[in-house]
Each structure stands twice: as structure tokens, then as C-alpha cells.
Amino acid sequence: MEKILLKNIENPNSADIREYQKTGGYQSISNAFEMQPRDVIEEVKSSGLRGRGGAGFPTAMKWNFANADPKFPKYLVCNADEGEPGTFKDRPILEKNPHLLIEGMVISGYALRAEYGYIYLRGEYPLAKDILDNAIAQAREKNYLGENILGKNVKFELSVYQGAGAYICGEETALIESLEGKKGQPRSKPPFPVNVGAWEMPTIVNNVETLSNVPYIIAIGGEAYSKIGREDCTGPKLYCVSGHVVKPGVYELPMGTNLRDIIYKHAGGIKNNKKLKAVLPGGISTPVLPADRIDCLMDFISMPKHGSMLGSGAVIVMDESVCMVKVAHRALKFFEHESCGKCVPCREGTGWLRQILGRIESGKGKQGDIELLSDITDIMSGRTFCPLGDGAAGVVTGMLRHFRDEFEEHIKSGHCKLSIDN
């Protein structure tokens, strides 16, 4: 497949505006400005683009909701928080192809009649901060940003807002709170950000990868774009593969590529001739799949049918040496640390799960601990304020569904069989 999002990134100067322009960059802005804003949204609608932040929400539908709200100013916010462990797919766009994102944001801002854009960038990406600041300055100098873009009387101001190390700020309403200078605690929905978002104004939050698809959609047309990938889940997708594979990295492939192919064909299979044990297919918040269940299409619609989710497309591959109790324990340490503390089931539940998993891992598990874990996940599921708590519960449920033996074995024997040969 032709590279769209990762086009030219082998070029060491790919982040420079001149290199980007050389290969047709920024032409979609002129094309879009020839269209009515409404028609740009229609084009995105016919492309079938779904948000790449994790939920797969149809982008044009979100845009139409925002468009229908009469309040102005509207804000366009790019979610570059990329906090889901295992995820490093937005980073190559931010560091190597920043102008693609900027172009996507200018076009999206025009379509949405939003004159102000913010890129909410995670604090852990200092290099991306410098590169984006520089790219924004270049784009402003060439009149792709500012008061009167390309002399067409279109205004779009863009700046980077740096997060400060809180996973929950990837959730869009927590992100907005953070952008307003508050603790990143999610808001209740409705009202949705498209109606009441940042500073109480209509706010459209989209992921880096989502917005970076827009210039190409305008370039080739929504219809043609929709032929990439699968019928109900279109376009290119960035899959980031980590763990025990020969060639970890970010792969741009058609949406709906088979998980087995991603691991074996593209990432070169399992390294050191070991056997595959399990995969977290969409980041650590998505339920684990054991080795014999990886024949599934990696898209938003198919993955739930296989008991997991596409999430951020972060494929974490684990070979036979990995202890699932240890992975579950580490994951729950993460969720406990990142729980924002707003709602009880998540704040308390993640802590309890972590504690119980910790004692099982250290060989001090008790009879009944597995049932206790299940009870807690039952209580948490569907009762937390935002999906962070659901994700935490889902991880434990998935582990118990497929690797219950391993947890039982730890409790019975008081140690980990695997730690001996590690």
C-alpha cells in the first residue's frame, strides 16, 4: 500500500516545510478552500473516516454535531496525548510529518469554522514539542496559518499545549479540563464537547492520526479513500508493534489487516525462535488474546467480535517466557496510578485489584483471590465515570478468561514457574 501518513519519513528532513511541499504538501488546503465548508464535511463523510483515538467514532458525524451548534468561537483540539501503554503511532507523525497534521488541522478548522486550534501534546514528548513549534512557525511564515490564510480570508491560529504526565488527560473531557488549567478529571456527558467543550464553547477533539488523514481525503476524494481498508472501517491504519517480535515498529497498513499477518508478515514473527504466548492487541487497556486467537481483522468493528478491541492499534506481543500474572499486576499498577480519583469504583477498584494481583505474583495469594478479583471487576464494569475503570477491569477479566490456570498455579504453588528460567 502507498504510504499516506508515513509518507517520506525516511527523508531525514521530512519535518521541514520545503520537503513537505516538494511532494505535494499543503496543496489540499487550496483545494479545500475552493469548496464550501459543508462540502468538506461531506467529503470526509463519504470517506468513511473513523476516529483513531480508540473508539472509532465516525469523524464526519462528530463534525456535523459541532457544525449544528450555533455558538462561536469553536475550538479544534488535536489529541496528541498518546498515553495508552504500547502506543507510539502518533509520534512519527508528530516528529517526522508535522506539516501533515498542521495541514489536516487547517482544513478541518475551515470545515468546522473553528478559528483556533490547540495540539494537546503529552509532556513526555519534548522532541515533538520543539518540532511542532518549529513547524507551526514555518507554516505561519508561509501563510498557511494566521489571519488571512493564502489570501482567502480564512483564519486559523494554532499552538501546542503541553500536558504534564497524566494518562487520563487523553480522555477528551479530561483533556479539556486540563487545557483550562485544571486537574484532568473527566466531565459528565452530555453535554458533549461538540456543544459545551473548552471554555464552554463547541469543541471538536480528534486524534493526531484522524486529522492527518484529512489532506489525503481532500486530495483523492472521499469515495476513492473509502476503497482503502474495509467497507465499514476505511483508510490506512498505523499499527505499532512492540514486545517479542523480530522487527518492532510502526506499520502503515490497510485498516482491517489480520493480526496474525501484522505479527508474522510485517513484524517478522517472534524473536529468538520462541513461541508466541499472548497479545494485547490495542494497548494494555484492551483484553488479552492468547496465541491461538490471533486470526482476527484489526479494525473497530471486527475486534469486539473476538473479545477484544482495536484501541489505539498498539500490538504488544508476548512470548512464552512472559508471566501473565506479572503483566496483569503491572497493568493494574498503571491504572491505579492513573486513576484520577473522581469516582469510587475506579479509584478503589484499581487499588484493590493491584493489591490482590501483587500478592498472587509474590506467591502470597490466597484461596478465593481469583473469585475476589472477579467480584471486583464485576462491580467496576459499567459503573465507573469514564472508560478508564472499565479498561482496568477488562484487562483482569481477559487475563482470567484465558490464563486462569496460571493464576491458580501461582496461588497453589506460591511461586512462578516461569521466573526460574528467566
Next chain:
Amino acid sequence: MFNETVLKEIDGIRAKYPDARSALLPSLYVAQREFGWLSPEAMTCVAKTLNLPEAMVRGTASFYAMFRHNPVGRNVIQLCTNVSCMILGSDRLLDLLKSRFDLEPGETTKDGRFSLVIMECIGACGTAPAMLVNTDFHDNLTEQNLEEIMGKYK
């Protein structure tokens, strides 16, 4: 209080947002850079400059992991130990930092050269295990190259 240059910088930040409170996180970063950490004095400066209640400034600052509430060493090692890094050996790196540099998570070496912070994924999973030292990424860490890399930071 902040000097003139810093006050100007914060004015510039304020201009980007519809209200002063939105300048809080960026201003806390500025204060952290100026003071090395968010001392009570640093937070008072931020509160005064943005005309926000001190409790609001402290409450917000304490929510975010990257704001430091204690003095840190000259170089801050931010080591990822999340799943992708863990399964490729970040535990061994932690052990090395303990045995070789007497450095524990959340602490600073006696000579003030290094502080260690455990990170929750720094987006370098394809080149795990990985860390940031100050603002530099270091990937594909091993016990050997970790010592070498640390040698470059004085």
C-alpha cells in the same frame, strides 16, 4: 518573584488562551524550569502572576506526575517500566541503577547527579526498554549501554 523576562514569557502564554487559568500548566512548567522544582515559593509566584488562588495552583500542580514537588538532581532519569519495556528487561535496568549507582525510584544520588523517576510509557515501545534523560530519548537499553549513556551526563 519572577524576573522581567519570565513575566513577559508568561504574558505571551496568557495571550494564547481565552482565560488566565489556561496559562496555569504552561506557567508551572516555566516555574519548574526557573526554580528546578515546584517549591512553595515557585507556586506562590505562579499564583501571584496569574492572579489565581494559591490553593488552586497547588491542587492542580499536585495532580500531574511531571511536576516535581521535591528538589531533583542535575539530571533526571525517566525510566519506563510499563509492559512493553518490562517484558524486554526494564527490571534489570532498575536493579543496575540500585546496585551500581545506589539510585532508587523517586530518589536522588548523594552527589546530586541523578534522580530517578519511574514512567508510565514514554511512547518508545518499539525500541524498548527506553528512558528519557532530561529531554533526551535513549532506546534499546541494556545494562552495558545504560552505564555508558549515564557517563555522558555530569
